[in-house]
Every structure is written in C-alpha cells, then in structure tokens.
Amino acid sequence: MSPRTILQVSFRCIGLSLAFPKKRISFLQSLTTGQSVFRTFRMDRKKEPEESQDTSSAGADSAPTAVPVEDTNPSSSTESGQTSSTEPGLLPGETVVREGKAAILFPSANEVFYNPVQEFNRDLTCAVITEFAREQLAQRGVRILVPGERDRVQQHEEEGGKKEYITASVGERCEQGLRVLEGLAASGLRSVRFALEVPGLKSITANDYSAKAAALIARNAQHNNVSHILQASQRDASMVMYEARGKKERYDVIDLDPYGSPSPFLDAAVQAVSEGGLLCITCTDMAVMAGNSGETCYSKYGSMSIKSKYCHEMALRIILHSLDQRAAVYQRYIEPLLSVSVDFYIRVFVRVKTGQAVVKNSASKHALLYNCVGCGAFHLQRMGKKMSQGKHMKYSAATGPPVGPNCEHCRQRHQLGGPIWAEPIHDITFVQKVLGAVSGNPTRFRTSKRIEGVLSMVTEELRDVPLYYVLDHLSSTVHCNTPPMLQFSRSALLHAGYRVSLSHACKNAVKTNAPAGVLWDLIRCWEKSNPVKRERLSETSPAHRILSAEPTLQACFEIREDANPQSRKRHLTRFQENPQANWGPKARAKAGGGISSELEDKRKQFQGKRKKPITDSSQLKSLPCKKLRKVCPLNYNICSVFKIMRSCCY
Numbered sequence: 001m002s003p004r005t006i007l008q009v010s011f012r013c014i015g016l017s018l019a020f021p022k023k024r025i026s027f028l029q030s031l032t033t034g035q036s037v038f039r040t041f042r043m044d045r046k047k048e049p050e051e052s053q054d055t056s057s058a059g060a061d062s063a064p065t066a067v068p069v070e071d072t073n074p075s076s077s078t079e080s081g082q083t084s085s086t087e088p089g090l091l092p093g094e095t096v097v098r099e100g101k102a103a104i105l106f107p108s109a110n111e112v113f114y115n116p117v118q119e120f121n122r123d124l125t126c127a128v129i130t131e132f133a134r135e136q137l138a139q140r141g142v143r144i145l146v147p148g149e150r151d152r153v154q155q156h157e158e159e160g161g162k163k164e165y166i167t168a169s170v171g172e173r174c175e176q177g178l179r180v181l182e183g184l185a186a187s188g189l190r191s192v193r194f195a196l197e198v199p200g201l202k203s204i205t206a207n208d209y210s211a212k213a214a215a216l217i218a219r220n221a222q223h224n225n226v227s228h229i230l231q232a233s234q235r236d237a238s239m240v241m242y243e244a245r246g247k248k249e250r251y252d253v254i255d256l257d258p259y260g261s262p263s264p265f266l267d268a269a270v271q272a273v274s275e276g277g278l279l280c281i282t283c284t285d286m287a288v289m290a291g292n293s294g295e296t297c298y299s300k301y302g303s304m305s306i307k308s309k310y311c312h313e314m315a316l317r318i319i320l321h322s323l324d325q326r327a328a329v330y331q332r333y334i335e336p337l338l339s340v341s342v343d344f345y346i347r348v349f350v351r352v353k354t355g356q357a358v359v360k361n362s363a364s365k366h367a368l369l370y371n372c373v374g375c376g377a378f379h380l381q382r383m384g385k386k387m388s389q390g391k392h393m394k395y396s397a398a399t400g401p402p403v404g405p406n407c408e409h410c411r412q413r414h415q416l417g418g419p420i421w422a423e424p425i426h427d428i429t430f431v432q433k434v435l436g437a438v439s440g441n442p443t444r445f446r447t448s449k450r451i452e453g454v455l456s457m458v459t460e461e462l463r464d465v466p467l468y469y470v471l472d473h474l475s476s477t478v479h480c481n482t483p484p485m486l487q488f489s490r491s492a493l494l495h496a497g498y499r500v501s502l503s504h505a506c507k508n509a510v511k512t513n514a515p516a517g518v519l520w521d522l523i524r525c526w527e528k529s530n531p532v533k534r535e536r537l538s539e540t541s542p543a544h545r546i547l548s549a550e551p552t553l554q555a556c557f558e559i560r561e562d563a564n565p566q567s568r569k570r571h572l573t574r575f576q577e578n579p580q581a582n583w584g585p586k587a588r589a590k591a592g593g594g595i596s597s598e599l600e601d602k603r604k605q606f607q608g609k610r611k612k613p614i615t616d617s618s619q620l621k622s623l624p625c626k627k628l629r630k631v632c633p634l635n636y637n638i639c640s641v642f643k644i645m646r647s648c649c650y
Contacts, residue, residue, distance in 0.1 A: 097189075100126070100445070101170075101196035104189045104220050121257070121347060122190055123445040125280055126197050128338060128349050129253055131433045132278050133178055133200040136252065140176045142166045144199040148441040168200040173229050177202035178252035181244075181272070183237035183265060184208060188217035188230070190255065195226035197444075205251075207233040207240050238265055241272035250274040257282040263300040263322065270327040270334075273352045278337075281319060284345040289315035294417075306371055306417040308378070309470040312341040312505040313425075314369075317466065319348055320421035321366055327352060328362045338434070339425040340454060341505040348425075360395055361386060367422035367466075370403045374412025374542035375477050377516035379403050380466060383419055409520055410542035424463040431458050453572035457504040460565050461511060468503045468511040474523055478543040481530045483557070490563035492522050495556040502565060507575045518553060520546055525555035 090096065095106045099119060134144055143165040168174040177200045182191045184207070191206035204226075206217045214234035221230040233240065237256075244250055252274050256262045262269075262281050273279055283289060288297045291307035298304045301322040308314065316339045324334045335351040363384025370379045381400045386393050403414055435455040442448045471489055475482040483489075489510040493500040496518060503509035510519075527547060537544040567574055 099189060100193045102189060102192040102224055104187055104192065105216065105223055106187065117343065120342060120447045120450055121282065122193060123447045124451055125255065126193060127434050127438050127445065127451065129194065129198050129278065131430065131437060133198060136178065137168065137176065137200045142168050142174060142176050142200060144168045146199060146441065148444055149437065170199045171196055171226065174200050174202055180204045180253040181240065181251040182206050182255045183240065184256060184258050185217055186213055188220045190257065191230050192220055192224050192226060195229045196224060201229060204230045205233050206230055207235055207237055209234065209236055238268045241268035244272040251277065253278045253280065255280040259284060261285045261300050266323060267326050270323065270332060270352055271330055275354055277352055279350050279352055281348050282345055283315065283319055286315060286344060289318055303419055304417050306415050308371055309376060309473045310467040313467055313503065314420060315346050316341055316348060316425055317420035319346065320425060321419055323350060324362060324365065324421065328359050331356045331359055333358050333362065335427065336425050337427045337430045340458070342454065365421065365423045366419040368419055369417040370401065370414045371417060372407040372410065372412055372414055374407055374410035375546060376473055377407060377409055378467060380422055382422060409516060410545045412542060422466050426458055426463065428459055428463065431455055435459065450573045450576055453567060453574045454504050456567040456572055457502060457574055460501050460567060461503055462499055462501045462513065465511050465513050468506065468509040469519060470506060471508045471510055474519060478523055478527060478532065478546055480527045480532050483526050486559055486563045487557050488522065488526065491560045492555045492557050494560050494563060496553060521551040521553040522555045524551040
C-alpha cells in the first residue's frame with residue numbers, strides 16, 4: 001500500500017471517529033494496534049456487482065446504513081436483530097444479525113450489508129405469502145400450519161374430519177408446495193426467513209449476481225439448516241426469469257426488491273410467474289416516481305409523474321400501470337392484492353393471470369391525469385371505454401378531455417400526467433385475511449402492531465376513488481386556518497351526502513368521491529368563520545379567485561358519530577415516527593465493496609439548517625456553496641441559501 005493510500009484511509013477513519021465521538025478511543029487504539037476500525041460499526045446490507053451488471057440490480061436489501069453499535073454489546077441493537085461475535089462457526093470478523101427466525105452471517109469487510117429499515121417490508125411479505133400459500137395449497141389438498149395460530153388449527157382439525165389434507169409446517173419441504181424466487185437476494189435474509197417462517201414451500205431460489213453474495217447465501221442457508229429448501233444462485237436475475245417462462249418451469253412467487261427501480265426486471269417477471277402466481281415488487285426510486293424527474297419516470301415506467309400532494313398513491317398506480325402494460329404484451333393481466341406506500345419506498349403484491357378477453361379491458365383500466373397547478377384540483381381521463389351489447393362487449397377510444405384549457409376554480413393551467421392505474425389497488429378480502437392472521441398471532445412478527453395499523457387503514461380506504469386531496473394544502477391555498485380533520489373532511493363531507501375516507505399513504509389525506517367544487521365550497525364556508533385578509537391577496541392568485549365566488553353548498557361542520565374511523569379510535573400505529581436519525585434510503589453501494597459516506601456527510605452538514613440559522617459569516621468558510629459546490633474564500637454578495645454576504649453566489 002502506497003503512502004498516499006495510507007494517508008487517505010487515515011483521513012477517512014478520522015472522519016468516522018469525529019462523526020461518532022464514542023468511538024474515538026477505540027479508533028485511536030486501532031491506529032496503534034493495526035486492528036480494523038470498522039469492526040465497531042454494524043453495517044447495512046449491500047449487493048456488490050462484480051462485472052458489468054446494471055447497478056440497479058443491487059437489492060433493496062443492499063443499501064448500506066451505518067448504525068453505531070458495539071459488537072461486544074449484543075443487546076444494544078433495538079431496531080433490528082441482535083449481533084453476536086461469539087457464535088460457533090463464524091469466520092474471523094463476522095457478525096450474526098437476527099431477524100425473525102433467521103440468524104444471518106455478515107462479514108465485516110464490507111462485502112454484503114444489512115438494512116434494518118426494511119424489516120417491516122420483510123415481515124409484511126412473509127404475512128402476505130403465508131396467506132397466498134394458504135389459498136393456493138388448499139386447492140391442492142394441503143393445509144399449512146403456522147406456529148401461534150390456534151384458532152385456525154382447530155378450524156382445520158374440524159374440517160379434517162370431512163376431508164383429508166396433507167399438513168405442511170414451517171421449515172419442511174412440501175412436494176405440492178410453492179416455488180419461490182428472490183431475484184436480488186444480497187445476503188439471503190429474506191429467503192432464509194421464507195424458509196423458516198412460511199409453510200408450504202417446495203423450493204426457494206435465492207439469486208444474486210455477486211459471487212460474494214451468492215457464497216454468503218449458501219453459508220446462511222447452511223447456518224440456518226434450510227439447505228434442503230433454499231438454493232443459492234449466481235446469475236443475472238433477468239436471465240433466470242427468462243429461462244423460466246415455460247409453464248412447467250414458472251415460479252409461484254417472485255420477489256424483486258432492488259435498490260432503486262425494478263423496471264429492468266419487470267418484463268421477465270410477468271412472464272416467469274405461474275398462472276395466478278404472486279409478484280412482490282419494491283420501488284425505492286421515489287424521487288423519480290413522485291415528480292422530480294417526470295421524463296425519467298416515463299422512460300422507466302411509461303408514465304409521466306408530476307409533483308403533487310397525492311404523489312405517493314400516484315407512485316403506486318404508476319408501477320401497477322407499468323406491470324399491467326408489460327403483462328398485456330403476453331396476453332396476461334394483473335390483479336392487485338395489496339399496495340402500500342411506507343417510509344421511503346412503495347411495495348405492491350399482484351396476482352398475474354392469463355386471458356385474452358380480459359386483456360381487452362386493459363385500456364379502460366388506465367387513465368390520464370389532469371392536475372391544476374394553482375389549486376391542485378385533479379381529473380382522470382380513461383384511456384378507453386367499453387360498452388355492453390348483449391352477450392358481447394364493444395371497445396372504443398374514450399372521449400375528452402374532462403377539463404377546459406384553464407381550471408374552473410382558479411383559472412390556472414393544467415398539467416398532464418400518467419397514464420396511471422385507475423382501478424382498485426387492493427383486494428379487500430385478501431387484505432382482511434392477512435390482517436386477521438397478523439392480529440390473531442401478534443408475536444409472530446416484531447412489527448405486528450404497525451402491520452395491523454397499516455392494513456386496518458387499507459381496509460377503510462375507498463376502493464373506487466383514485467388519489468386524494470390533502471387538508472393542509474386545501475387550507476394553505478386560500479391562506480386560512482386548517483380546520484380539524486374530523487370536523488371538516490369527515491363530518492362536513494358526510495353531511496353533504498358524499499363518501500370519504502383517510503389514506504394510509506398520507507396522514508392528512510382526504511379521499512372522497514366529492515368533486516373539487518364541493519371541497520372548495522366547504523373551504524369557502526370555513527373561511528367565513530375564519531376570515532383571511534383579502535386585501536393582501538393578489539387578484540390573479542388562486543386564493544382570491546376561489547374566495548371571490550359564493551358557495552353553492554352550505555356546509556355543516558357538526559361532528560358525526562361515524563366520522564372517526566375504527567383505526568383512529570383504536571389508536572393503532574398508523575403513521576410511525578422515525579425510530580432513529582438518518583432514517584431513510586441509503587447511498588448506493590460502491591462496486592468493489594465499501595460504503596459511500598458522501599450522502600451521509602451531506603445530510604449531517606445541512607441537518608437543521610432552518611432551525612439553527614448561521615449568523616456568523618466566518619462559519620460559512622467551512623461550508624460548500626450550494627450553487628458552485630466549493631468553499632467560499634470571501635464573503636461579498638448575498639447568498640441565496642443562507643442570506644449572508646457571499647462571493648460565489650453570482
């Protein structure tokens with residue numbers, strides 16, 4: 001190692017010790033003893049591409065995080081599994097992370113990492129696949145046994161007297177069971193949990209393009225005694241699925257959890273899943289799907305995303321649109337079972353079926369979106385329409401547009417987004433089965449309370465109403481005080497004769513079948529009792545134009561008894577607070593191993609800059625300029641970011 005390389009490593013290590021003051025002593029000791037300073041940090045998951053594989057194939061279980069945890073104190077880990085360095089069978093420097101029933105080996109040399117953020121994702125996936133297996137295997141004469149489900153065991157015993165069943169337990173190979181593929185497995189944690197926690201499985205293929213990850217998957221399978229069910233694979237994920245397109249080679253369940261966009265794998269996935277099989281897809285490229293890069297979203301998913309308050313549900317409908325569009329090429333179609341937007345990602349579970357007649361309905365399932373840039377009112381325009389003519393259906397192009405050149409409420413222009421999936425995004429019957437299984441067996445998952453809260457909200461959502469409004473945005477548009485949620489969005493709309501619900505994707509969401517004009521009438525009525533200073537409003541502003549019109553509907557803000565949903569009454573965990581600092585997506589793993597600390601350093605540098613503004617101009621010399629990305633030597637001109645004299649802000 002050259003002196004220059006040693007110097008660079010030393011400076012990076014010093015930066016780590018400064019970022020974590022409690023580690024300074026161990027860091028200084030390591031400089032003298034030659035031990036690795038990274039052994040006192042628990043690292044997240046990462047998938048390392050070794051050749052020219054697309055970096056998007058690094059699984060969502062492969063985004064690195066750095067949570068300072070002492071290896072000598074296993075009980076210090078609370079959000080994810082405990083770590084241990086004394087378990088037998090470990091190589092020097094390895095760590096064991098426990099999650100669910102699995103104990104996963106992780107090297108300390110930064111080859112593969114673990115992300116505790118995705119534990120809710122993995123728990124929910126195990127719950128969904130369990131119910132899917134229960135439905136599928138019941139048709140094959142197999143009943144599954146899940147530890148802790150006493151009521152269902154008794155029910156099966158009563159039914160067993162009438163009909164003979166084959167029993168399938170967790171950890172056992174079932175010859176009539178499901179074949180599962182995890183295309184981007186990283187460490188294999190998800191697949192190991194499937195083998196240990198989901199009954200009725202015939203085989204699990206845990207694939208990863210990285211040789212180090214594939215070797216670790218094999219070791220983890222052996223370490224957890226599931227080698228008879230789980231097989232490691234080192235191949236391109238798309239090629240594995242393309243080669244399984246035959247009806248006898250297809251997988252019953254395919255799980256894709258990439259780092260970023262799953263778009264490169266969707267075409268192969270819709271072909272490789274069996275008839276009525278389950279696709280589990282995760283998207284973490286929310287910046288693209290939420291409207292920051294509409295052109296990129298169109299190139300990946302065939303849909304134009306726009307910036308809006310309903311962007312999280314729109315992201316769900318964009319990925320469902322992309323899946324159905326790609327499946328339709330092969331005369332297949334999707335049936336969404338569950339679609340959720342949580343934390344910094346979205347997760348969809350869809351059933352894929354084949355049928356040429358049903359595929360003809362595809363155009364009528366998708367819609368363009370007209371969004372007003374002034375007041376946020378939106379309208380959907382179906383891509384096609386169908387009409388019944390006796391025993392036959394007639395398909396034709398839809399007529400439109402549903403709006404004029406300018407918004408009828410604020411006279412601002414419209415943005416055109418989509419196409420998006422305009423049909424229901426959940427199967428309420430299936431969701432209720434998953435919810436009943438989780439609530440009836442609360443000790444099965446560590447995140448059972450949150451799963452119960454999210455699924456409860458899903459069952460309360462209006463199925464036939466796409467997208468939603470946000471109460472804060474409605475009030476801020478006219479610059480008035482925000483009314484209480486129960487009083488305005490729930491009671492007032494119910495009194496007006498419309499249906500309304502909340503949404504799991506946004507805390508202050510208002511999902512209703514009422515048109516935008518009714519919502520603005522309610523806002524006008526609320527503004528009369530909470531007036532704004534209209535003399536300060538510009539005549540061309542959306543607020544002035546909306547408030548200048550008289551309401552045609554007299555609102556009643558008296559709280560109704562049925563206004564408060566059950567999930568809110570029961571105080572379920574619906575919107576969880578971030579359990580730790582820097583909670584969110586991590587930087588993409590670097591090829592060749594190691595953690596990219598650039599994103600974390602940038603976050604820490606600008607953390608709380610609005611709450612703690614910099615008043616001393618001398619402190620700015622150590623901060624990079626947001627515009628030119630370099631340190632300012634002098635302070636002459638006003639900085640647009642910090643409002644302080646700064647020379648490089650021309």
